[in-house]
Amino acid sequence: MRQAAAQPSAGHLLWLIRTGRAHTRAELQQRTGLARSTVSQRLDALRAGGFLRVGGVDSSTGGRPPSRLEFDYQQGVVLAADLGATHARLGVFDLAGAALAESVSRLRISDGPGKVLGWVTAELRSLLDRAGQPANRVRGVGLGVPGPVESGTVRQPPIMPGWDGYPIAEHLGRDWGVPVLVDNDANVMAFGEYAGGYPDCPSLVLVKVATGIGAGLVLDGAVYRGIDGGAGDIGHVRVDATSRARCMCGSLGCLAALASGTALAERLTAGGIPAAGGKEFVELVRAGIPEAVGLAREAGRLVGEVLSTVVCLVNPQVLVIAGDVAETQFVTGVREVLYQRALPRATRNLAVVTSELGDRAGVLGLRAMVVDAVYAPEAVDRLLEARH
Structure with a gap:
C-alpha cells in the first residue's frame, strides 16, 4: 500500500x-496545498x-x-575560510552575504592541519572582533581547501602533505560548536560564481588555474562532486x-605539470627569466x-583541449575561467582550441x-553553501523540534 506523501514542513516553508519562491501566506498555501491554519x-x-x-506589505489585488x-x-x-596553497582569504558575513569583515593572508598549506587550522580559528x-560580532552569533563555518574532499575529509591531496584523512570538520567543530562544511576550493568558487552571477543557470563549470588546476561543476543548483569527491579533478x-x-x-605529463601557474613559472625560470611563482609569471x-606571453597562450591551448571534452560531456551554459592566470593571453588560448x-x-x-x-569567489561560495546547509528544511525542522 502506497504511503501518503508527507506534508511540507515548517522548514520547507522557510x-x-x-x-x-514565496513571499506571503497566500503564496505558501498555493505552493504547498496546505490549509491556511x-x-x-x-x-x-x-x-x-x-x-x-x-x-512590509506586498502588492494587493484588492482589500488589505x-x-x-x-x-x-x-x-x-x-x-x-578559503585556503589555497600559499594564500588564504577569510571573512565574516551576514546570512544575506554582506561582508562584515575580511582578510587576505599568506600561509603555507604544507605546514599541516594542526598549525593551519589553529591559525584559521x-x-x-x-575578524569577529573587528565585525563587532560575538561568537554565539556564529551559525556555521565553511572551509575551502586545495585538494579532493570526500564527505568533508581531504583524501590523498597532492599539494597538502599531512592532511590526508584529517578530521577537519571535527577539529573546527570543537572550536566553534556549530556545523562545519569542508569542500574543494574549485567547488566553492564555482558555487560562488553561480550564486552571485548566474543563479538561474542550469549548468556551470569553473576551472581554476593557479598553483594547480581544478574544476568545479554546479548542475541544477547543486555542486556535483562525483561518487567520492573526485569530480572536476x-x-x-x-x-x-x-x-x-x-x-x-607523481605522474608524468599531467595538465597541471604543464599548464598550472607553478609549472609556467618553472618553465620560464628554466629559460632564463626568473619567476618565483604563478603571480610573478602573470606580472x-x-x-x-x-x-x-607565449607560454601563457600555449598553456591555454592545453587546458582548452581538456575543456573541449568537458564541454562535450557536460554541455554547460557557462564556463568560468578563474585563478591567477585567467587574466592573461591564457584565456585566448583556451577559446582558440575549445571552439x-x-x-x-x-x-x-x-x-x-x-x-x-x-x-572572493571562494568565500562567497562558502557563505552561500553554509547558509543552504544550516537552513535546509530538515535542519530547520530539527532545530524547531529541539526547542520543544
Whole structure:
C-alpha cells in the first residue's frame, strides 16, 4: 500500500521564503496545498524560532495588502575560510552575504592541519572582533581547501602533505560548536560564481588555474562532486605522453605539470627569466615579456583541449575561467582550441567568461553553501523540534 506523501514542513516553508519562491501566506498555501491554519501554525513556529520577520506589505489585488514574509538575515553570521596553497582569504558575513569583515593572508598549506587550522580559528576570532560580532552569533563555518574532499575529509591531496584523512570538520567543530562544511576550493568558487552571477543557470563549470588546476561543476543548483569527491579533478588528466614533466601526484605529463601557474613559472625560470611563482609569471605576461606571453597562450591551448571534452560531456551554459592566470593571453588560448575541438552543438549556447568575483569567489561560495546547509528544511525542522 502506497504511503501518503508527507506534508511540507515548517522548514520547507522557510526554504520557499528564503529562496524567493514565496513571499506571503497566500503564496505558501498555493505552493504547498496546505490549509491556511496549518500555514499559520508553521509560520508561528518559525517566528518563535527567530527565523522570520515581516518585511512590509506586498502588492494587493484588492482589500488589505498581504504582509511580506522574509527570512531574518540578521539572526546570525557565517564564517568562511578559503585556503589555497600559499594564500588564504577569510571573512565574516551576514546570512544575506554582506561582508562584515575580511582578510587576505599568506600561509603555507604544507605546514599541516594542526598549525593551519589553529591559525584559521585565531584569524576568524580576530575578524569577529573587528565585525563587532560575538561568537554565539556564529551559525556555521565553511572551509575551502586545495585538494579532493570526500564527505568533508581531504583524501590523498597532492599539494597538502599531512592532511590526508584529517578530521577537519571535527577539529573546527570543537572550536566553534556549530556545523562545519569542508569542500574543494574549485567547488566553492564555482558555487560562488553561480550564486552571485548566474543563479538561474542550469549548468556551470569553473576551472581554476593557479598553483594547480581544478574544476568545479554546479548542475541544477547543486555542486556535483562525483561518487567520492573526485569530480572536476582535471589537473591530473595526462595531456602529453612524451613529457618528462613530473606532476605533484607523481605522474608524468599531467595538465597541471604543464599548464598550472607553478609549472609556467618553472618553465620560464628554466629559460632564463626568473619567476618565483604563478603571480610573478602573470606580472611578466602583463609586462609583455614575449616568452611569458607565449607560454601563457600555449598553456591555454592545453587546458582548452581538456575543456573541449568537458564541454562535450557536460554541455554547460557557462564556463568560468578563474585563478591567477585567467587574466592573461591564457584565456585566448583556451577559446582558440575549445571552439576548434568541441562540437558546435556543445558550444553554440556556451558563454566562456572570466571570473566576476575574482579572489572572493571562494568565500562567497562558502557563505552561500553554509547558509543552504544550516537552513535546509530538515535542519530547520530539527532545530524547531529541539526547542520543544
